[in-house]
Amino acid sequence: MRLILMRHAKSDWADASLDDHDRPLNARGRRDAPRMAGWMEENGCRPDFVLSSDSKRTRETFSFLEARWGQSVPVHFSSKLYLASAPRIREIIQSTSEWLSGDQDESIQMPETLLVLGHNPGISTAASELLGHACGLPTAALVIWTCQIDSWARELTLSNCKLLDSMRPKQLP
Structure with a gap:
């Protein structure tokens, strides 16, 4: 199984009257x-x-990702991931099966590749914990692991998650 932790793309701070939750991308x-x-x-x-x-x-961010892929990808948007801490992110990952059977199509199988799209500092802290060293994810950056688990309900650790790759927008040609 593969896990991708990604920080949202760069947001727009031009309108100071907007609530943080409502800021769009720049x-x-x-x-x-x-x-x-x-x-x-x-x-x-x-x-x-x-x-x-x-x-x-x-x-x-998800809308732009999905549009580029050219096909629909099942998604669950949750207020629980808004500014979530690393422990909360791990807890949400472990409850993936609940999101699959909730408001989604019942035919969705347990995902082989799971993307978690979130915010700093929690998403960087969660990535750091699985890497075993500090990692600061800038906007739109991601880290990918191969996880030796048979279910997302299993605890993710340094011993069962191996770094596969990482990418930051500034590294792209």
């Missing part, structure tokens, strides 16, 4: 998200299922 975010989706697809890492924060910027 021009760089709208450019970087599809580029990252292209890299994911080229490297065989398109997810089977997405767990995402329900903020406007994560929804828009």
